[in-house]
Structure formats: structure tokens, C-alpha cells
Amino acid sequence: MRRKIFIIITIAGISNVLQAQEIPGKLSGGLESNSQYYIDDKATQAKAPRDKVATNSYFTLNYTLKNFYAGVQLESYLSAMMGYPEGLKGTKLTHRFAGYRTDKIDITAGSFYEQYGNGFVFRSYEERQLGIDNIMDGVNVRFTPLKSIRFKASYGLQRVLMDNGEGIVRGADLELDLLDLLKVKHNWGVTIGGSVINRYQKYTGPDDDFPPGVNAYSGRFRLTHPxxxxxxxxxxxxxxxxxxxxxxxxxxxxxxxxxTITTNKGLSADIVFRRMESMEFRTDRTQKDNLAVLNYLPALTKLYTYSLPNLYPYAAQSMGEIGGKVDIFYHFKRGSALGGHYGTKLSLTASLYRNLDTVRLKSKEGFSAEFWKLGPTELYNDVNVSIERRWSPLVETIVSYMNLRYNQGYIQGPGFGMVNANIAIADVLLNFDRKNSLRVEMQHLWTVADEKNWAAALLEYSYAPGWSFFAGDMINYQSKKIHYFSAGGAFNYKEARVSLSYGRQRAGLLCVGGICRMVPAYSGANLSFTYNF
Known part of the structure; x- marks a missing residue:
């Protein structure tokens, strides 16, 4: 333990000394530390672990000098907070990299993040809230001989928990801006691109036909216009x-x-369709959950920020789904009958996903599915309408209503059924002056399934520039009648932020950016500190 603390203090001390001596180049970084104290809770049946204090900490240090850059990241899990993978433990230097960058070439050796296209074949990224960090360890090259030609090549091992995994990853990506390349001046843009990824993991089993290597190919086309x-x-x-x-x-x-369609009349729309089949892609074929995932398959539904809609979040089904989402936005102009003095924003969202229409096969292929045919099982369906309006310098409101159908048994596992719910939300922001504001949030969910009706409320008070406080509660008042309360505050000063909260966490899916993980129920206090320099 003393050795781990010494490492952190030493690195922090080195950064301060280097800055004090005004060495050439630029030094930057940050510290993030999140600690939780757990207690037993009879109401939620949450049990505190033996070690009631858990801390996840991250320290980054980056250095740049002209075209050269380098960096490290130290992580410490003493022990890891509940809900994070059990393999995250101890203290270790998880990132270390060096590179050289010009206008035409960027070469990184060591740890690197990368994405090809939309990430459907390859994306390495970090999302600390979900415990995801699938950074690569190897060599990454980006080459841009012309503005209209962009080439990437990657080679390395993927991080799995605190070490590198077994699977070797090799890939390349090429993107061309055709009209720019042909020197055709037009307000349209035409881009084509392609990617190839190979993953090799040694296989020692009895099946002679088992493929140790897996290849993924991607072709893409993009058309842009104002x-x-x-x-x-x-x-x-x-x-x-x-x-x-x-x-x-x-x-x-x-x-x-x-x-995506936009007009000069205040109307815009975004329409998304996706069909995927057997797209599970990992560097380690034995892993599950969010471990060793090589590609990026987020749920393409509306991302809700309110608590009650997030009781039933959709998680993308990599083995098979077909569906899409439509977003329509309209801005009523200022001075119009519906726009009022400040204007009014209206949004309508609808999404639908079903499984594939599959036929079981006796061969090793397992099943077949017609490409365009919808499956018999509805996975998720929601319709949401939201109106945002500023009534005066003091008052702003957001009113939302949604209906959702959520196949809880298919998405979360056996033992659940289909949830058909209606949710109403009122969000009121009161700006008393430039320093003081109060946000009041009220929510209600109606359903006869699962835990039946829910109600939720939240108060947030902000005192600029540094202070904020909140208190909230949600309760399933027709079934278990458990209050999932929380209260806390935060203080920001320059590059530092500290927050303290206390409350209950409900067991279920936690989703960030369309990627989800299961979290257990727990109760207790949380202390967080971040500092960037």
C-alpha cells in the first residue's frame, strides 16, 4: 500500500518540478478519484462488501514538444467500486505511449485509441463510468498525403482488465473525398471509405475446422450537403x-x-436504420459483458437523461436485430403564436427494434435469416414528444411524454415479461439572477408490469460560479414501495472539482452513450475529486 501511494506522489511531484523549472514543451494531465462507502440496507437488500470503502483512481500525465508527444496513465482500484469487473484491482501503469505528429503523418507507439468509420468493425475507447477501457498496445499510423486522402493502419494487443489480452489485432482504413480529390468545386461532398480488421487468437481445442482468425470488412459511403x-x-x-x-x-x-435533413424553415429530421446479425466481435472469444469488445455497437434509440425512462433502456442485440429511429425537430420562431417571445422547440422521436426472422439449422452455421424480414419478437418501441420553451428571463420549461414497450425478458434475461409504460416529465428551470438558479424536475411512470407505477422528483440548486446542490427521490409506490433517494453537492474551483453525495442505487442496467452494463443495488456515500492541469 505504501509503495502504491509513493508512486502516485512521486509522479505528481515530478510534474510539479518540471513545470516549476519551465522545461521546453507543454506538460498536462489530471487526477480523478472516486470513492464509495457502503452500508447494509434492509429495504433494498443491498449488502456491503467486506471492504466497505472502494476507490477508483486515474492519474494521467501528457507531454508535448513541437511534433513529439508522450504520456502515461496510472490506475488504482483499492478496491474497485461495486458493479465494475472483478479483474480491475491493484495499481498499475496501464497507458504509456510516445509519438510523432506532422500535418501529413501521425505515428504512435505504445497505447493508443482508434476508430475506423462508425466503429462497427473497430473502435478502442475509454468510458470510465462503465468500466470500459479497451485501449490498444502496439503501433498506430495515420497518413494524410493529401487533405482528401486519409489512411490508418493499426497493429497490437487489446487491453483486457489490467493486462493485454491474447488476441492479436491488425487493421487498416482508407477514406477518400472524391470531389475534392478530383478538384470538382461543389456544395456537395462525396466520401467513400473501407476498413479491414483481422483478429487472431490461438485455438488448441479438438475441432480442426475452428477458425483462430476472424476477418471483418467494411465499406462506407457518405454524401454531405448543407x-x-x-x-x-x-x-x-x-x-x-x-x-x-x-x-x-x-x-x-x-x-x-x-x-439527416435540415431546412431553413426551422424543421429538421434524422432517420436511422440498422440491421445486424452475428456481430459479436471480441479479441478474446471466452469473455463476456463489455470485456475484450473490439467493435462499437451502441443502441440507436433516444438517449434519455431522466431517471424513469432509464429504468428500461434498450441494449443493442449483437446476435440479431433490425429496426431504426426517427427524430423530428421543429423550432417555432420568436414572435409567432406558438413561439412566444423567445421561441419554442418541439421534438418528436420514435424507434422500433425487432429480432430477426431466423430458421434453425442443423449445420455448424446455427441459423439463417432473411435479410429484410422483421422477426416475430418486438424488442423495443418508444414514442417521445418534448416541448422546450423559455417563458421569461426567469422561467424555462421542458415538458415530455413518452410511451415505450420494452421486452425485459429478451434484453435482461429470463424471468421478466414485456413492459408497456407511459411516462410524463416536467422540468422547470428558474434563473433568479446571474448567480442563483433552481431546477425542479417531476416524473411519473405508469405500467402494470414489473414493479408497476413509479414517481420521481429532483431539486437542483446552483450558486455560480462554484457551488451546486441536489436532492432527489424515486419510488415504486405500488409494489415494493422503496425510496431510492439521493442528495449531495459539488464545488468547482478553477481546475478542481469535489463532490459528495449519499443515497441508494437501484439494481439494473446502467447505460452511457448507448452502451450498457448491469449494476448491483448498493447504498452509501460517494466522494469524487478531479483536478486538471
Whole structure:
């Protein structure tokens, strides 16, 4: 323990000394530390672990000098907070990299993040709230000989928990801006691109036909205009037997189509379609949950920030789903009958996802499915309407109503059924002056399924520039009648922020950016500190 503390203090001390001596170049970084204290809670049946104090900490240090850059990240889990993978433990230097960057080339050796296209075949990224950090360890090259030609090549091992995994990853990506390349001046833009990824993991089992290597190919097309955008990508993946798909030899595919339409009349729309089949893609075929995931498959539904809609969040079904989402936005102008003095924003969102229409096969392929046919099982369906309006310098409101159908048994596992719920939300912001504001949030969910009706309320008070406080509660008042309360505050001063809260966490899916993980129920206090320099 003393050695771990010494490492952190030493690195922090070195950074201060280097800055004090005004060495050439630029030094930057930050510290983030999140601690929780757990207690037993009879109401929620949450049990505190033996070690009632858990801390996740991250210290980053980056250095740049002209075209050269380097950095490290130290992580410490003493012990990891509840809900994070059990393999995150101890203290270790998880990132270390150095690179050279010019206008035409960028070469990184060591740890690197990268994404090809929309990420459907390859994306390495970090999301600390979900315990995800699948950074690569190897060599990454970005080459831009012309503004209209962008090439990437990657090679390395993927991080799995605190070490590198077994699977070797090799990939390349090329993107061309055709009209710019042909020197055609036009307000339209046409971009084509393609990616290839190979993952190799040694196999020592008895099946001679088992593929140790898996290949994924992607082709994409993008059309851009001030009033219209079209983004299309198609992915083909070779057979990839894993523990999750019960070792079937099923090839994967994905089709993604996204259209965005804007007008000068205040109207805009975003339309997304996606069909995917057998797109589970990991560097370690034995892992599950969010571990060793090589590609990025977020749920393409509306991302809700309110608590009650997030009781039933959709999680993308990598083995098979077909569906999409439509967002329509309209801005009523100032001075109009519906716009009022400040204008009014109206949004309408609808999404629908079903499983694939599959037929079981006796061969190793496992199943087949018609490409365009919807499956018999509804996975998720929601319709949401929201009106945002500023009534005066003092008052702003957001009123929302949604209906959702959530196949809880299919998404979360056996033992659940279909949830049909209606949710109403009122969000009022009172700006008393430049320093003081109060936000009041009221929510209600109606359903006869699962835990039946819910009610929720939240108060947030802010005193600029540094202070904020909140208190909230939600209760399933027709079933278990448990109050999931929370209260706390935060203080910001320059580059530092400290927050303290106390409350209950409900067990269920936690989703960030369309990616989800299961979290257990727990009760207790949380202390967080961040500092950037």
C-alpha cells in the first residue's frame, strides 16, 4: 500500500518540478478519484462488501514538444467500486505511449485509441463510468498525403482488465473525398471509405475446422450537403465461434443507413436504420459483458437523461436485430403564436427494434435469416414528444411524454415479461439572477408490469460560479414501495472539482452513450475529486 501511494506522489511531484523549472514543451494531465462507502440496507437488500470503502483512481500525465508527444496513465482500484469487473484491482501503469505528429503523418507507439468509420468493425475507447477501457498496445499510423486522402493502419494487443489480452489485432482504413480529390468545386461532398480488421487468437481445442482468425470488412459511403447528409456502411464478418453464440460458425453482417435533413424553415429530421446479425466481435472469444469488445455497437434509440425512462433502456442485440429511429425537430420562431417571445422547440422521436426472422439449422452455421424480414419478437418501441420553451428571463420549461414497450425478458434475461409504460416529465428551470438558479424536475411512470407505477422528483440548486446542490427521490409506490433517494453537492474551483453525495442505487442496467452494463443495488456515500492541469 505504501509503495502504491509513493508512486502516485512521486509522479505528481515530478510534474510539479518540471513545470516549476519551465522545461521546453507543454506538460498536462489530471487526477480523478472516486470513492464509495457502503452500508447494509434492509429495504433494498443491498449488502456491503467486506471492504466497505472502494476507490477508483486515474492519474494521467501528457507531454508535448513541437511534433513529439508522450504520456502515461496510472490506475488504482483499492478496491474497485461495486458493479465494475472483478479483474480491475491493484495499481498499475496501464497507458504509456510516445509519438510523432506532422500535418501529413501521425505515428504512435505504445497505447493508443482508434476508430475506423462508425466503429462497427473497430473502435478502442475509454468510458470510465462503465468500466470500459479497451485501449490498444502496439503501433498506430495515420497518413494524410493529401487533405482528401486519409489512411490508418493499426497493429497490437487489446487491453483486457489490467493486462493485454491474447488476441492479436491488425487493421487498416482508407477514406477518400472524391470531389475534392478530383478538384470538382461543389456544395456537395462525396466520401467513400473501407476498413479491414483481422483478429487472431490461438485455438488448441479438438475441432480442426475452428477458425483462430476472424476477418471483418467494411465499406462506407457518405454524401454531405448543407441541407442533407447520407451516411451508409456495410460490414461483413467471417465466422466467429464464441462462448456467447454457443460456438456456431455463423458469418456476421451489418447494414447502417443514416439520413439527416435540415431546412431553413426551422424543421429538421434524422432517420436511422440498422440491421445486424452475428456481430459479436471480441479479441478474446471466452469473455463476456463489455470485456475484450473490439467493435462499437451502441443502441440507436433516444438517449434519455431522466431517471424513469432509464429504468428500461434498450441494449443493442449483437446476435440479431433490425429496426431504426426517427427524430423530428421543429423550432417555432420568436414572435409567432406558438413561439412566444423567445421561441419554442418541439421534438418528436420514435424507434422500433425487432429480432430477426431466423430458421434453425442443423449445420455448424446455427441459423439463417432473411435479410429484410422483421422477426416475430418486438424488442423495443418508444414514442417521445418534448416541448422546450423559455417563458421569461426567469422561467424555462421542458415538458415530455413518452410511451415505450420494452421486452425485459429478451434484453435482461429470463424471468421478466414485456413492459408497456407511459411516462410524463416536467422540468422547470428558474434563473433568479446571474448567480442563483433552481431546477425542479417531476416524473411519473405508469405500467402494470414489473414493479408497476413509479414517481420521481429532483431539486437542483446552483450558486455560480462554484457551488451546486441536489436532492432527489424515486419510488415504486405500488409494489415494493422503496425510496431510492439521493442528495449531495459539488464545488468547482478553477481546475478542481469535489463532490459528495449519499443515497441508494437501484439494481439494473446502467447505460452511457448507448452502451450498457448491469449494476448491483448498493447504498452509501460517494466522494469524487478531479483536478486538471
Amino acid at each position: 441541407h442533407y447528409n447520407l451516411d451508409m456502411e456495410y460490414v461483413s464478418k467471417s465466422a466467429d465461434p464464441t462462448d456467447i453464440n454457443k460456438n456456431i460458425f455463423k458469418k456476421g453482417s451489418l447494414l447502417y443507413i443514416n439520413q
